Amino acid sequence: xxxxxxxxxxxxxxxxxxxxxxxxxxxxxxxxxxxxxxxxxxxxxxxxxxxxxxxxxxxxxxxxxxxxxxxxxxxxxxxxxxxxxxxxxxxxxxxxxxxxxxxxxxxxxxxxxxxxxxxxxxxxxxxxxxxxxxxxxxxxxxxxxxxxxxxxxxxxxxxxxxxxxxxxxxxxxxxxxxxxxxxxxxxxxxx
Amino acid sequence: xxxxxxxxxxxxxxxxxxxxxxxxxxxxxxxxxxxxxxxxxxxxxxxxxxxxxxxxxxxxxxxxxxxxxxxxxxxxxxxxxxxxxxxxxxxxxxxxxxxxxxxxxxxxxxxxxxxxxxxxxxxxxxxxxxxxxxxxxxxxxxxxxxxxxxxxxxxxxxxxxxxxxxxxxxxxxxxxxxxxxxxxxxxxxxxxxxxxxxxxxxxxxxxxxxxxxx
Numbered sequence: 556x557x558x559x560x561x562x563x564x565x566x567x568x569x570x571x572x573x574x575x576x577x578x579x580x581x582x583x584x585x586x587x588x589x590x591x592x593x594x595x596x597x598x599x600x601x602x603x604x605x606x607x608x609x610x611x612x613x614x615x616x617x618x619x620x621x622x623x624x625x626x627x628x629x630x631x632x633x634x635x636x637x638x639x640x641x642x643x644x645x646x647x648x649x650x651x652x653x654x655x656x657x658x659x660x661x662x663x664x665x666x667x668x669x670x671x672x673x674x675x676x677x678x679x680x681x682x683x684x685x686x687x688x689x690x691x692x693x694x695x696x697x698x699x700x701x702x703x704x705x706x707x708x709x710x711x712x713x714x715x716x717x718x719x720x721x722x723x724x725x726x727x728x729x730x731x732x733x734x735x736x737x738x739x740x741x742x743x744x745x746x
Numbered sequence: 747x748x749x750x751x752x753x754x755x756x757x758x759x760x761x762x763x764x765x766x767x768x769x770x771x772x773x774x775x776x777x778x779x780x781x782x783x784x785x786x787x788x789x790x791x792x793x794x795x796x797x798x799x800x801x802x803x804x805x806x807x808x809x810x811x812x813x814x815x816x817x818x819x820x821x822x823x824x825x826x827x828x829x830x831x832x833x834x835x836x837x838x839x840x841x842x843x844x845x846x847x848x849x850x851x852x853x854x855x856x857x858x859x860x861x862x863x864x865x866x867x868x869x870x871x872x873x874x875x876x877x878x879x880x881x882x883x884x885x886x887x888x889x890x891x892x893x894x895x896x897x898x899x900x901x902x903x904x905x906x907x908x909x910x911x912x913x914x915x916x917x918x919x920x921x922x923x924x925x926x927x928x929x930x931x932x933x934x935x936x937x938x939x940x941x942x943x944x945x946x947x948x949x950x951x952x953x954x955x956x957x958x959x960x
Contacts, residue, residue, distance in 0.1 A: 584873075612751070613751060613761065614751065614761050614765075615751045615752060615753040615754075615757045615758050615761055616753050617753040617758060618753070618758045618761055618762050621762060622761060622762065622765045625765050625766055625769050626765065626769065628769070629769040629772060629773055632773055632776070633772070633773070633776050636776050636777060636780040636784070637776070637780060639780070639784050639787070640780040640783035640784045640787060641783060641787075643787045643788075643791060647869055650871055651871075721876065721918065724873065724876070725873060725876075
């Protein structure tokens with residue numbers, strides 16, 4: 556249970572570990588993009604953690620990293636093909652960031668730091684917790700940016716668009732929103 | 747728990763071979779399963795785009811790919827006909843590489859006289875909230891300066907007004923607007939060249955269809 560919940564607050568990959576910043580800043584221009592990216596990453600995390608912990612004793616140390624990368628890349632490609640086939644619109648809006656999950660530090664980081672040392676079951680739980688924590692962070696950041704930038708959350712208009720400040724939809728707004736969210740999370744953690 | 751395997755040459759070789767072999771085998775399998783679905787999804791999206799940019803038509807002619815004079819990749823033209831075989835318009839799948847995030851593709855429909863009957867942005871990575879507005883911006887009936895529907899790129903200057911043209915750019919997204927008009931102009935020029943070149947053969951084609959019907 557602790558392996559599962561730590562991903563949300565105590566070791567949240569985005570807000571606390573500050574891993575995977577590239578997709579975090581890149582795709583969170585809307586809540587739905589953030590959530591799609593988060594769920595895709597969660598799937599890859601769970602599956603990669605599962606397989607890595609399963610085969611960990613069969614893999615010699617020196618070729619550990621290349622093997623992990625191949626395993627991760629396989630699952631990413633599976634996600635990419637499946638999404639392209641059944642969720643073409645989401646696939647289009649996430650675009651380049653799907654193949655980039657391969658080099659997302661969270662996935663390799665968890666494979667290396669957790670799955671290669673722990674049992675299969677706790678690795679799956681860890682992957683799920685971390686993945687959902689990542690999804691939670693991306694969705695929150697996407698919702699905040701979408702709300703401040705265009706007055707919508709998940710595409711539902713809350714206030715007219717022209718009152719929004721465009722900067723939050725653009726890259727600088729991602730940094731600003733992320734900074735404030737990290738500050739709030741830090742405050743919550745200490746309280 | 748098994749002891750960790752030693753990092754000797756044979757072990758490493760065998761492990762990497764096994765890992766890559768299993769990975770490629772499973773990817774091949776997934777590809778088998780999704781290939782048709784991806785093809786269908788793409789074809790469906792394309793059909794929907796063609797239908798939305800053209801006036802009502804009964805059947806699509808054979809599409810043709812043409813390399814434009816002013817671009818590195820070919821455009822795809824989809825001529826559409828009514829039940830009697832008269833051309834009602836042509837949908838042109840066009841592109842630009844000048845977008846704020848580079849490449850994007852647009853489907854533009856032309857009536858036989860060259861006026862634009864509709865357009866649809868297919869794939870783009872333009873900034874959400876700015877360049878991404880191009881899907882609606884250029885079809886606003888209330889704002890004739892930014893509306894391109896019903897205009898003929900051969901008669902109206904299809905550049906943004908900042909560059910001396912007749913079309914108003916999207917607020918705060920001039921680059922995306924320029925790129926969009928670049929794509930439309932490329933579509934028009936290619937379509938125009940093609941239809942000018944085939945005027946002679948169209949009459950012939952009409953004869954053939956008539957002959958086929960009788």
